Amino acid sequence: MASIGLVGCKDNSDLPQAGSLDAANVEGANAKTASQSNTAPNDGADNSEADEQKKSEQHAANANNSTAIVEEVELPHLENRNNTGLQKSFRYVSNNRPSKPAKDVEIDSLDDLMALFSSLNYDYEAWQRGHRAVPRLTFNHVSKHWQQSSHNLPVNVKKEVFFRLMAPLILRANEEVLLTRKFIQDARADDSNLIILANRYRVTKDNQQPLTDEQRTQLLVNVDIVPPSLVLAQGAEESGWGTSRFTLEGNAFFGQWDFSGNGMVPKQQRKELGNYGIARFDSPLDSVKGYLFNLNTNPAYQAMRQYRAELRAQDKPITGLELATTLDKYSERGQAYIDSIQGMIRYNHLELVDETYLSDDAPLHLIPQGD
Numbered sequence: 602m603a604s605i606g607l608v609g610c611k612d613n614s615d616l617p618q619a620g621s622l623d624a625a626n627v628e629g630a631n632a633k634t635a636s637q638s639n640t641a642p643n644d645g646a647d648n649s650e651a652d653e654q655k656k657s658e659q660h661a662a663n664a665n666n667s668t669a670i671v672e673e674v675e676l677p678h679l680e681n682r683n684n685t686g687l688q689k690s691f692r693y694v695s696n697n698r699p700s701k702p703a704k705d706v707e708i709d710s711l712d713d714l715m716a717l718f719s720s721l722n723y724d725y726e727a728w729q730r731g732h733r734a735v736p737r738l739t740f741n742h743v744s745k746h747w748q749q750s751s752h753n754l755p756v757n758v759k760k761e762v763f764f765r766l767m768a769p770l771i772l773r774a775n776e777e778v779l780l781t782r783k784f785i786q787d788a789r790a791d792d793s794n795l796i797i798l799a800n801r802y803r804v805t806k807d808n809q810q811p812l813t814d815e816q817r818t819q820l821l822v823n824v825d826i827v828p829p830s831l832v833l834a835q836g837a838e839e840s841g842w843g844t845s846r847f848t849l850e851g852n853a854f855f856g857q858w859d860f861s862g863n864g865m866v867p868k869q870q871r872k873e874l875g876n877y878g879i880a881r882f883d884s885p886l887d888s889v890k891g892y893l894f895n896l897n898t899n900p901a902y903q904a905m906r907q908y909r910a911e912l913r914a915q916d917k918p919i920t921g922l923e924l925a926t927t928l929d930k931y932s933e934r935g936q937a938y939i940d941s942i943q944g945m946i947r948y949n950h951l952e953l954v955d956e957t958y959l960s961d962d963a964p965l966h967l968i969p970q971g972d
Contacts, residue, residue, distance in 0.1 A: 831921030
């Protein structure tokens with residue numbers, strides 16, 4: 602079968618003629634609450650795709666300024682990136698990336714959205730030609746109409762919309778992480794921003810002293826990208842393809858727990874685990890950033906960070922399939938959860954998304970007509 606992910610459907614013949622886009626507006630500000638590591642059931646989520654897949658193959662903390670302390674660090678420019686091989690976007694940021702604010706684009710229907718994808722060379726045909734650039738798209742929320750109408754869409758169309766809208770956010774969040782890594786590598790040991798980063802990423806605690814070489818090395822272990830294939834699979838799993846109550850009410854795509862008292866309370870809260878809720882975020886982009894920050898700071902995912910560092914040191918691909926093996930603590934389901942995430946990556950060929958990179962074209966933020 603054709604890859605779903607960014608490859609998508611071969612044509613739009615099965616698309617409804619009057620669908621409604623349910624994601625939009627500018628990239629938001631900051632996560633509204635602190636979030637924790639575990640996940641919870643997604644009230645009202647659509648999990649119908651899990652059945653289809655089985656048939657075929659069976660501290661996180663406030664994300665406010667958690668990555669890009671320095672926005673304009675120059676990294677090597679990628680020339681002819683379509684021919685430079687796998688995962689260059691995991692190492693480099695283009696010097697030609699846009700700096701202007703995103704332009705508003707009104708979307709009235711699903712057909713409008715698919716037409717926009719095609720105009721941006723973000724469709725099946727472009728993928729087949731070897732095009733791997735992903736447009737810089739953002740949106741502010743997922744509407745209730747998506748939860749209601751997505752049940753009536755063909756499964757492959759629902760997946761394509763979800764993956765294509767989420768992939769730009771993931772690449773954007775990873776880009777900020779790479780910029781921060783470059784700053785960490787170059788900054789003086791007594792740079793105040795470097796010291797703040799070390800405290801934020803739990804390398805030091807309330808430290809005001811210059812970083813040692815060992816601490817700088819550990820900080821680089823913690824501040825690193827997460828493969829888009831893994832983020833897409835977990836986002837789909839945790840949010841029910843963007844249909845869960847938590848996604849609709851608080852842009853919570855990854856089920857991060859919040860013990861601050863400000864989270865969204867599950868309908869079946871387990872009192873023995875404490876007074877927890879699901880963390881809210883101002884935008885889907887902030888949710889992605891919060892998820893990356895969670896994996897990069899929470900003690901539960903130390904094994905993931907160490908394995909990722911080993912792969913990078915050995916110049917080996919950092920893949921979602923590999924890193925998923927370390928996420929037994931992300932869900933109470935343990936190994937069954939890992940198997941589910943790996944199955945979703947394989948079934949949807951999401952490993953191919955790890956070859957993509959952000960376009961240097963001007964960013965766009967999507968606004969449904971009447972929003």
